Amino acid sequence: MKQIKVLGSGCRNCEITANAIAKAAEQAGVEIDLVKVTDIAEIMSYGVMSTPGVVIDGTVVHSGGVPGPERIRAWMQASD
């Protein structure tokens, strides 16, 4: 199971990102463990300054905005 973290201190774009990921996972039939990280110290420990950021299994795959739908679908398809 993929562990996906959405980094962001609760701004609207972070909500949008988290929802889009949850929806894409459901559509792709992929089980994920989605966590919203709002603690600023933890966000920064990933080296991310511009939120929202997305971390999959410990690797930063995206930062600085809502990711596009194609990007999100590609993350779901990438092999575990």
Place this chain on the structure above:
Amino acid sequence: MLDPFDWLGDRVAYDLLGLAGDSASGAAVQFFVMDVAKIFALLVVVIYVMGLLRALVSPERVREFVRGRPDWQARGLAVGLGAVTPFCSCSSVPLFIGFVEAGIPLGVTFSFLIASPMINEVAAVLLIGLLGWELALLYIGAGLLVAWVGGIVMQRFRPERWVEAYVWRIQMGEAAVPRPDTSLLGRHRFAVAEVREILRRIWKWVVIGIGVGALIHGYVPADWIVEHLGDGQWLAVPAAVLVGIPLYSNATGVIPVAEAMLGKGVALGTVLAFMMSIAALSIPEMLILRKVIRWPALALFAAVLAVSFILVGWGFNLIT
């Protein structure tokens, strides 16, 4: 030259709605339609082109550029990069912490925080399109100057003592931010996403700004403006700044208001000071920054900016 946006405004206000060309409502509607069409067309084009060029520099990159340089170089970069990065005020906290963690002096960070909301390439293109070259250059030049000097003045007060203790303890991971897709298709996708994202964020401010501009254009009598806000009205500048500081709008949203004010004969320096104070600082922005610095630093920051904007306003009113 036939201006298609002007033409569109005429058609909607005078033909479609049947308003009289010399009435207040006619003038206001004409201004509103013309500016909505013109500004949104410009915004889509500029943001798309900037996105294609990938000129939108991320804060992570800025931090890498600025860290470890001598003070004047760091400040120059912070001001310059601040001017080309349209960052969302919701990232000011991570940005502030990231800069502190990289050992970038606080004064330089403040320079960046002043320049960034006030100047960006989108606002620059709109300024050129709506108000002309000279005014765009004056606004940008004055903005860069305020950011440069404002940061130095902040540094003088040793603002480190007002930084929240937890900020110093945060350890930042090495940025492992993924490389962007630089193929033509990748650039196109990125540009389209940028247009959507930025428009979604700023459209309200732009429409409100155009609405206020249209009301001024249609309903506020020019005689009244010239008498109270025209040349030689010294107190108009501090008044404009004090009104503008708590108000929030995006730099882009202020431009139609400035357009209408200038059209009615408000003195140039007064308009510039007003634009800057609205774009640079606001109550929501202060509340966000409060998470990293305490009230004395915020009050000082607001005061330094207010004084700078007043001086800029007076300066321009003197020379024009």
